[in-house]
Each structure stands twice: as C-alpha cells, then as structure tokens.
Amino acid sequence: MTPQGNEPGGGVAQLFDLTGKVALVTGGSRGLGREMVLAFARAGADVVITSRKADRCGELAEEVEALGRKALAQACHVGRWDEIDTLVDVAYERFGKVDILVNNAGMSPLAPSSEETTEELFDKVVGVNFKGPFRLGALIGRRMADGDGGSIINVSSSGALMPQPRFGPYAGAKAALNALTQVLALEYGPKVRVNTLSAGPFLTDIATSWPEEARQRTRSAVGHPGRPEEIVTSALYLASPASSYTTGALLRVDGGLF
Known part of the structure; x- marks a missing residue:
C-alpha cells in the first residue's frame, strides 16, 4: 500500500483515507469487527462483511450502503477451508481485489481444565483462531503481493501474551497467530504489510456474561475495559497509509494490562 499524504502539503486526514480500497473483515457483523467495518466505510472503503450469521452480515451491509459505500455480505465459517x-x-468476483484483510473472527470458550479439554473443542478453537487466518492470509496475501499490495491485520489477544489456565487452546492459537504475522510479513513483503492488533478486554456483546467486577475494572494502567469504538483508531492506522513503514509489528490495545 503506497504511502499518501506524507508529502509536503499533505494533510493528516489523507494518511487515513481509504477511498477506493476494499476491506474484508471476518467476524465483521458484531463486536470489534462491526466497529472496524463501519470505520473503514466512513474512511471511504467498500467492505466485505463475513461471519457465520448471514442475516447479521446483511443488516450491517445495509448500514454501510447507507454511508454511501458498497458492501458484500457473505456467510463463512473461517474454521473451514x-x-x-x-x-x-x-x-474478488464482486470487487476485483482486496486491499485490507482483517482476521478478526475468534472464539474463546473456557474448558473445565486442560486435561478435560475435548478434541472437538480443541480443534474448533484452533480452527477459528489460527487455521482460518492462516488460510485467508495465504490466499489473499499472495494475491495482494502479485497485485498492488495491501495490509493484513491479525486480531490477536492479550491471552497470548498473558495466558491463563483453562484457556490453553485459545492462548496457544493466538500465540500462533502472532507468529503467523511475522511469517506473512516476510513472505509477502515488501508490497504487503502484516501486523498484529493485540486486543484486551472490550465491552462487546460477549462481555454481557462477565461478572460485574470484570465489566468495571481490569488489572491495567487504564483500570477498566475498553469501549468497542476504541479499537477504531488502531485499526485505521494499521489498515491505512499512515502505517506505511510498520509491518511485522504487534500493537497492544489493552489499556496497559499487567
């Protein structure tokens, strides 16, 4: 993705301008994915919205189109190649290209213990959090590298950096995703930038099942969970020409967890 807006006279807004770009966001119909879809559309991008729920993708596609952008809603289970x-x-049939890929879909179910983790649960968690992003990153990254380049954002988790019991498959899969960022950045560079956005606790719909204490406070420098819209500026940075010299990086957006 060629830098724009950092030449003499270029405005800061140009650095985040996605006009003419196409973004594909997995897990895009709700939570952080939804926020990124809308942010990309407001920045000028057309968007491919995918998740397992076709109806939710379709509803969000209508919102994107109301913003004056094109949208494609496509159901997909990212654990299935x-x-x-x-x-x-x-x-690619619809838009002819993908300039921005966001591997955002994920799942983090608790297991009773590592010993009691079933093979089915293990395979499902690894499939969604690592196998799917690997396949998407490989297919789209290759096309980006053979074309005009692009940006891939792997949405990881603080769970990979600070793993806890009962989250073994999830922590391991997200750690593998972090490593995949390095692999793809080297394999498809210099035309394709690949970065990790390491998210902490956010008050998305999944947080409705958290204890009230967890919804109010976190063990972090900021001291509380993030609002879903607080992911937007980091996502725009990694997706846009503003980060033209950033690849293979891990950006923590977790309020300073420790």
Missing part, C-alpha cells in the same frame, strides 16, 4: 475458498472467490 472450503468456505474460505468460496469467500475469497466471491469477494
């Missing part, structure tokens, strides 16, 4: 292959084909 055949569905990923279809998603990529449909996206």
